[in-house]
Amino acid sequence: MLKLKDTTTRDAFRYGYLLNKMYPYIKLVLGRSILLFLLAVPLGLLDGVVAFSLRPYMDFVVNGNEYQTFELLGHTFKLQAFFIKLIPIAIVLFALVQGVLKYICNYLSDWTGNKMSNALKVDLFKKLTSMDTKFFDVNSSGIVLSRFFTDPDTASKNLINTLKSFILAIFEFVALVFVLLFNSWKLALIGIGVMGIAITPVILIKKKIKNVSNATMVVSGDMTTNFNETFAGNKIITAYNLQQNQNHKFEEQIHEQFDLTMSLTKRVGWMSPIMYFVCSIGIAIVMNYGNSLILSGEMTAGSFASFVTSLLLLYKPTKSLGLTLTNLQSTFVSIARVFELFDLMPEIKNSQNAKKLDGVGDIEFSHVWFEYEEGQPVLKDFNLKVNANETIALVGNSGGGKSTVVSLLPRFYDINSGSIKVNGEDIRNLDIENLRNNISFVFQDNYLFTGTIKENILMGKPNASEEELLQAIKLSHLDEFIGTLPDGIDTVVGERGASLSGGQRQRVAIARALIKNAPIVILDEATSALDNESEAIVQKALDNLMRNKTVFVIAHRLSTIHSANRIAVLNEGELVELGTHDELINKKDGRYRYLYEMQFSTGGV
Ligand SMILES: Nc1ncnc2c1ncn2[C@@H]1O[C@H](COP(=O)(O)OP(=O)(O)O)[C@@H](O)[C@H]1O
Ligand SMILES: [Mg+2]
Numbered sequence: 001m002l003k004l005k006d007t008t009t010r011d012a013f014r015y016g017y018l019l020n021k022m023y024p025y026i027k028l029v030l031g032r033s034i035l036l037f038l039l040a041v042p043l044g045l046l047d048g049v050v051a052f053s054l055r056p057y058m059d060f061v062v063n064g065n066e067y068q069t070f071e072l073l074g075h076t077f078k079l080q081a082f083f084i085k086l087i088p089i090a091i092v093l094f095a096l097v098q099g100v101l102k103y104i105c106n107y108l109s110d111w112t113g114n115k116m117s118n119a120l121k122v123d124l125f126k127k128l129t130s131m132d133t134k135f136f137d138v139n140s141s142g143i144v145l146s147r148f149f150t151d152p153d154t155a156s157k158n159l160i161n162t163l164k165s166f167i168l169a170i171f172e173f174v175a176l177v178f179v180l181l182f183n184s185w186k187l188a189l190i191g192i193g194v195m196g197i198a199i200t201p202v203i204l205i206k207k208k209i210k211n212v213s214n215a216t217m218v219v220s221g222d223m224t225t226n227f228n229e230t231f232a233g234n235k236i237i238t239a240y241n242l243q244q245n246q247n248h249k250f251e252e253q254i255h256e257q258f259d260l261t262m263s264l265t266k267r268v269g270w271m272s273p274i275m276y277f278v279c280s281i282g283i284a285i286v287m288n289y290g291n292s293l294i295l296s297g298e299m300t301a302g303s304f305a306s307f308v309t310s311l312l313l314l315y316k317p318t319k320s321l322g323l324t325l326t327n328l329q330s331t332f333v334s335i336a337r338v339f340e341l342f343d344l345m346p347e348i349k350n351s352q353n354a355k356k357l358d359g360v361g362d363i364e365f366s367h368v369w370f371e372y373e374e375g376q377p378v379l380k381d382f383n384l385k386v387n388a389n390e391t392i393a394l395v396g397n398s399g400g401g402k403s404t405v406v407s408l409l410p411r412f413y414d415i416n417s418g419s420i421k422v423n424g425e426d427i428r429n430l431d432i433e434n435l436r437n438n439i440s441f442v443f444q445d446n447y448l449f450t451g452t453i454k455e456n457i458l459m460g461k462p463n464a465s466e467e468e469l470l471q472a473i474k475l476s477h478l479d480e481f482i483g484t485l486p487d488g489i490d491t492v493v494g495e496r497g498a499s500l501s502g503g504q505r506q507r508v509a510i511a512r513a514l515i516k517n518a519p520i521v522i523l524d525e526a527t528s529a530l531d532n533e534s535e536a537i538v539q540k541a542l543d544n545l546m547r548n549k550t551v552f553v554i555a556h557r558l559s560t561i562h563s564a565n566r567i568a569v570l571n572e573g574e575l576v577e578l579g580t581h582d583e584l585i586n587k588k589d590g591r592y593r594y595l596y597e598m599q600f601s602t603g604g605v
Helices: 015-028 030-063 081-130 133-138 141-149 151-183 185-204 206-232 234-239 243-269 271-295 301-343 402-408 432-437 453-458 466-475 479-483 502-516 532-546 581-585 591-601
Strands: 067-072 075-080 363-371 377-386 391-396 417-422 439-442 520-524 550-554 566-571 574-579
Touching: 015 030, 015 081, 015 151, 015 301, 030 081, 030 151, 030 301, 075 081, 081 141, 081 151, 081 301, 141 151, 141 206, 141 301, 151 185, 151 301, 185 271, 185 301, 206 234, 206 243, 206 301, 234 243, 243 271, 271 301, 363 402, 377 402, 377 574, 391 402, 391 591, 402 520, 402 550, 432 439, 439 502, 439 532, 453 466, 453 502, 466 479, 466 502, 466 532, 502 532, 520 532, 566 581, 566 591, 574 581, 574 591, 581 591
Parallel strands: 391 550, 391 566, 439 520, 520 550
Antiparallel strands: 067 075, 363 377, 363 417, 566 574
């Protein structure tokens, strides 16, 4: 299956698998990440150091002793008054060190996060261009786009930042808890107990957040699709006065997004106030109890000041430890979404020992069965042999399978059974790139890329000489039109070639095909969208393209296929007639004759 799932929440629990998948990208930034994590350790410890140093200072201020003694790990330390007086200066210096470390850490985490994210994006793009036509049929652009721009960022930057914050918070936490215990283990138990209660809701809310963030992703994908469609379909929207419709759709989506965001805020927003509230209770208890400890001489004033400071400082790392869990969850959801895309494998790929074509001879479809959707065959036992340099026309009613037949030859899709052979070789055994190099396509609506006319033509053959370029322009009857443009061949065509007329766009596409000079030419309704005047000149260009080539031509107007060597008539995915125009037109009750007469009688020729 090539369809991306709406939600990948369940896959996000495969931590080992996902980390293993991420490893090549982590490896790219391993050195700097480790440095980052190492720097986070002292950065985390510094808050504890500051809180710790308050005790001797406060006791000195209160008691004015010449020196302070305190016990640490079984040793008794003496601190002279001189050093105690330096503590405020030391605190400033610590803050400076902390600032510098913070800067370096931020720099490193941005660097590593972006590097990883970019590497993912580059590989995702390669994945995108390697995907089968079917992938683009079944996935909307908005969904793919969010996998592309949002998820790699979340996957990489969050991974680094969460780990950094986690290490930072752990060491901050440990250092501060140490200071608490050092000052009074009894008070510490109360303080930590209250903290524990305060962060519980953060952990409980985790799952809800994950579900909502997944739903948000789906909505924003839909919004992007809507946006893209508004661009691509702007003419239809204007012509059918669908503006209200589109606006309405967008408003609905944005409301849905609003509701999702607010439901998250509703659930998460009360956490912080509650935590503050619970903490204030803790502080009240601590102050009360601390008071009695000081009065009974069990604790000094300095010790108490140091304790309270640590407790206040403890709020930050405790909260960020709680958030680490939720962040890690959303990170893994993103990683799962990225690798779901990576794990899709194009179904159409080169076989082992793929062969290259040595010129193009016969092309043979035999007993071809094909379906887009399971159980709904579009081609049913289709047989057709086309000789080298023959022009074969495919006709039949709309939806009969003509476009399908020609899209099977370059393997946009693979057939279900039967075979398609070129020079007697099954196309599934041919090198795909080589096969496609041998085929030129001109569709009804050709895609021009943003860029100049020249760039668009050269896509057919990037290394073409100036002479080949001029020849292609001449044979596609573009020279006169290009002569009228101030920038000539270097004129920029808008997105999708919007600044050109249908006939001009078609001739640029023909020039692209001409310069490619492939032995097989496929024309799928190449002139159907044109008025008579444009059609005449485009037809001349097409005649040049078709010369000495094996040509499949699908045309709406039967008059344009008179000149084909043979005509194949398709009906409901089956070949029902095959022969020259003269043969088929004389066939009584024939399908071709019927179609032909219908067009004449309705003046459609
Ligand atoms: N990408 C696709 N996915 C699913 N069904 C498709 C796709 N393209 C065409 N079809 C279906 O296949 C049938 C044949 O279509 P097509 O080959 O385009 O006919 P024609 O070119 O003769 O008008 C139609 O029923 C059409 O709905
Ligand atoms: Mg078609």
